[in-house]
Amino acid sequence: MTHAARAAAEPLPSIAEPVVSTVREHTAAPIRPRAEVPWVSLRFIAQLRMTYLLCEGEDGIYLLDQHAAAERVTFTRLLREYEARSVPSQALLFPQVVDVTAAELELVEERQKEIAEVGLDVRARGATSLSIHAVPRLLSRASPERLLRDLLTEVSRSGGRGFSDAVDLALATMACHGSIRAGDGLSANEAKALLVALDDADFAGHCPHGRPVVTFLSYAELERKVGRR
Ligand SMILES: [Zn+2]
Missing domain, CATH: 3.30.1370.100 (MutL, C-terminal domain, regulatory subdomain)
Known part of the structure; x- marks a missing residue:
């Protein structure tokens, strides 16, 4: 059997299979996947599809939705300014x-x-x-x-x-x-500034719209998936 034929014979993973854990923005739950991991400790690697920020942490891979993250930061700052009139x-x-x-x-x-x-x-x-x-x-x-x-x-x-x-x-x-949108190009410095700002914005939240800010894939999960464990 050729490699390609063997690959074709293997069942594809179900789409519903939970690959990653997600955390929602603007909900009572804190948005960082690991409370003890500051956003600023993540290493920014690349922007994907002008929409996602790929980052590496000690414990795994973090994929941020740049708009959801920026909106969270903007909302927090704006609300603080407004509350201080x-x-x-x-x-x-x-x-x-x-x-x-x-x-x-x-x-x-x-x-x-x-x-x-x-x-x-x-x-x-x-x-x-x-x-x-x-x-x-x-x-x-x-x-x-x-x-x-x-x-x-x-x-x-x-x-x-x-x-x-x-x-x-x-x-x-x-x-x-008023926030960075999907499709906006971000420099490495802008991406890093967003991570720094998230640490300041990351409190148990306030408000309505709810989309995940970050998706996390631990190295343990990744290693299991590729058969290293
Ligand atoms: Zn939005």
């Missing part, structure tokens, strides 16, 4: 004009102070439009209109619960839109 803003070189409904305009005028506390500088420009003059500095890579819509959506959805309840959800969505 000191969200630094970045002024826009050219204010962005946005068409809105009368209800949205009313909401913006009613909530001027609270919107400013989130780091957005928004001004009415007539019956159906407003202009955005500054955005939270942490989110300067996002579209200003996107950020405003994230906030307005959560605030109007919250209905009677009011602004403060909606803000956590809004900040999470804004952090999503």
Whole structure:
């Protein structure tokens, strides 16, 4: 039997077979796979498919989702700034004009102070439009209109619960839109900076969106799989 024929005769591993353990972001569970392993101790090896960061640790291989990890970091920082009521803003070189409904305009005028506390500088420009003059500095890579819509959506959805309840959800969505995305190229230094930042962001979490930040394959598991054990 040729090698290829023998390989073909062997059953393929089932897709459902648990190869790795995953940890979820934005849940009560800590996001690091091993509490005693600081993110910064991992050695960054490569970016894969412009989406994943391959890292090596003492105990195995760590594959981070770069967007989920960056979003976690951005959200933590933004929430801290917001809770201290000191969200630094970045002024826009050219204010962005946005068409809105009368209800949205009313909401913006009613909530001027609270919107400013989130780091957005928004001004009415007539019956159906407003202009955005500054955005939270942490989110300067996002579209200003996107950020405003994230906030307005959560605030109007919250209905009677009011602004403060909606803000956590809004900040999470804004952090999503203001973070490194899949498809963004990352230098080795940027990847290392993200690992350092994760140590600071890695607390028992707060909030909504839940995607795994990291996938872990231990060397013990790897060795079992390749028949070394
Ligand atoms: Zn996201």
